[in-house]
Amino acid sequence: MEEEVADRTAAINSEQVEPQEQSKNALKKAAKQKKLADYNANKSATNTTKEAGRAAATKATNPAPKKKMEGAALIGIDVAKEDDFSAWYAQVLTKGEMLDYYDISGCYILKPASYFIWEEVQTWFNKKIKSIGVRNCAFPLFVSQDVLEKEKAHIEGFAAEVAWVTHAGKNPLEKKIAIRPTSETVMYPYYAKWIRSHRDLPLRLNQWNSVVRWEFKHPQPFLRTREFHWQEGHTAHLTKEGAGEEVLQILEWYAGVYEELLAVPVIRGTKTEKEKFAGGLYTTTVEGYIPETGRGIQGGTSHCLGQNFSKMFGITVEDPSNREDDKKPALHVWQNSWGLSTRVIGVMVMIHSDNRGLVIPPRVVETQVIIVPVGITKNTSEDEKTKLYSEVDALATVLRAADLRVETDKRDGYSPGWKFNDWEMRGVPLRLEFGPGESKGHYVTTSRRDLPGKDGKGQIQITELGVEVPQLLETIQADLYRRADEKFKSHTKQITNWDEFVPALNAKNVCLIPSCLTEKCEDEIKDMSAKKDGEGEDAPEDAKAPSMGAKSLCIPFEQPEGIVKGETKCTNPNCGNMAEKWCLFGREFGLHLN
Structure with missing residues (x-):
């Protein structure tokens, strides 16, 4: 592991109900009881949440044909995963007792069955990070406006989603206060206070908390929510190399959460410059795949922030190589941040569950x-x-x-x-x-x-x-992972000809293509791969393809052979540049970096 981490650090730095015999009267009675319970439990959410209203309106005007569900559907799931993925997902979660809707749109109640999974993740991950000296702590959820806006490049990515407190009771506040969307700007002024010498390094702190990002897109439980639970680690190091080792170690543990606990395969890689964490040096990521939608999904990210934040917040130490008479300038520390959220539960549910309801891996399920x-x-x-x-x-x-x-x-x-x-x-x-x-x-x-x-x-x-x-x-547990891994691999296509790219996307694949990795090229690929109005309506492979274009998911650590420096062209036919790396592109759930 140490050699692998070192190598990667160096490279970065330069998815039938079982028939049961039972009387019709008993089944009807049970079905009525279950439907009544479901109605009472979800009545408030169905009538008050915005997303439920939108869904009801859509179904009323555009009723989609539903597969007839047998057996369990009478008391449970009444829409097929392959027919209406979004409605299926909502039913699986609510009827499976994973969550309930709250009276504020985009906010959800995590019921014991789902919170148990999160606790298992916490226990596993806590053991890992504590082995390298990470300690848990808790910072306030409020951020002053001045501090939040101090790091412009960082906050720009969150500005439209920051929730503000403007009143205390009936009295307006002299200065509005933000609810943290993330905690860099909350924590780093105190890192500057606490780090006085290179002997104070590395400083490794982690929080298990919730943050608020007031998105106005369609909320999705666990995936796109206005308040979500996560962990966020923030560390400071003397050297770039020390920071880089930790970045990759944390990423490997994120992959372990998915692969060892949740039986979900992921691809490890680095984000492109366009997709990296705002204000950071580079971002590493684990990327998953949802077969029914053909979309990639970001699983968790580990960022090297470089020295940008330490310069902004004045986090410095004296150079340890200084002698008594030396007057070398103070060193700005190297910083990392890394985060994994309850999104892991949504990804797990989407990949393993079926038309009978939830399928949960034995290692994390509340009742085995x-x-x-x-x-x-x-x-x-x-x-x-x-x-x-x-x-x-x-x-x-x-x-x-x-x-x-x-x-x-x-x-x-x-x-x-x-x-x-x-x-x-x-x-x-x-x-x-x-x-x-x-x-x-x-x-x-x-x-x-x-x-x-x-x-x-x-x-x-x-x-x-x-x-x-x-x-x-x-x-x-092993079979769940194997089946998911086989499906992911069979839907990852290695492509060098642009004419094959969009059809592959429409066939619900993610694509590895030779890429020049420039932002302009990524923008063009996203635009050219988007399904335009009226296009593809007669093509079977396009019938359920999402309209969005493809974006870069990651530059995989494991690079296939085939790219020759200076000879292999970028797959974008309008680009003209030479390819730098194989890059994984795909249509994606629109989610922010952790």
Whole structure:
């Protein structure tokens, strides 16, 4: 790892509901109960939030054909992922109990199921960063106008989204106060105060907080929200090399959050000059891919800020090489900032979940195993029922002893089939079914959430439960990653001919192309790859293509062969410059840098 980080530092520096038998009357009753609960839970948001109003208006004027959803749709998801991705996403999150809408547009309530995932990310990442001396802290959420505007190039990227406090009760403030969109300008005046010597370096601080960016585009839960939760690390170093090592180490840990915890593949790379963090020296990034939309999505960013902020805020130390009589000027420190937000949850949901609801990787899900009693009928005696429930509790005890998060579903009034669909909608990775047959045979029936129908079915002997269930969960985790990785790779096209570029984008791919990496060229590529009004309406590959043009996602660290310096031309036919690197372009969820 150290050699890899060093090498990269140097390079930078120079996606069928399982059929269940149940009576129609019971199903109708359950469906009515569920719909009533959903209606009451979402009534306020449906009627008051702006995004819900816009969605309702759109559907009323342009009703889209919906795939008929069977089984679970009666109590759960009633729109297919491939038909209306945005509506599907909203239903998966709300009916899966991940979040609820708030009465302020663009703000959302993170319910325990989603916040648990965020806590798992926090625990994993905290352990990593503390191993290199990062300490957690908390700074105020308010920023004075003077301080916020001190670094013009930095704040320019956030200016239109800053939320301001102008009144205290009925009294106007003498000077309005900003709510932090990020914390560079909040923290750095105090870095100048605290860093008095090179012996105070490196200073490595991190906050787990929320920030506010008052976007006026269409909000999307977890992806584009006006308040979002994240961590933001801010560090100061004596040398550029020391700062660069940390930038790449943090980026690798961001990739680990996605790949090891969330089973989401990402590409590591550097942002172009056009797309880098405003006011920084360079930006590294992990980039993901959403198959149903064909769009790339930024996963997390780690920035080297250079000395720009230290010069602005006067963060200096004496040169440690100075001798007594030397009068070398003070050194401005080298700074980094890095951030990862609850966007990770939205990316995970979009990639893994399906038309039955959520699919959540075992390592981060709140409930890893649900045990559902089956085979209980009107002819089952109370003693038989009590005995079966006692055995179910014993199974749960065995699994908890194996350090698994387990729940049992002994709710009365619901058929096993209804329960199956309910837990599938919530994304529990593994269901264990246990009835009189299983009890007699000393086994449990298993059903994997990530595989439909018979493909996900199996059996485990009770004597092997504590070993085989953890192993099966790890298999589910690995299979989720493998399938997502295969899809990402199959939709990453290496292209050198411009005529192939836009068709590839329209076929929901991201494209690696030889690029000169200039801002002018990027602007032209974005304009030329945008779908103009009336274009492509008869072409099947364009039917659902987004209208936006492609932008640079990153310059991947892993560069394919094929570019010859001074000989390989930039893919943009209007450019005329020679290519510098392979650059990943794609249509993207319009999101700010972390």
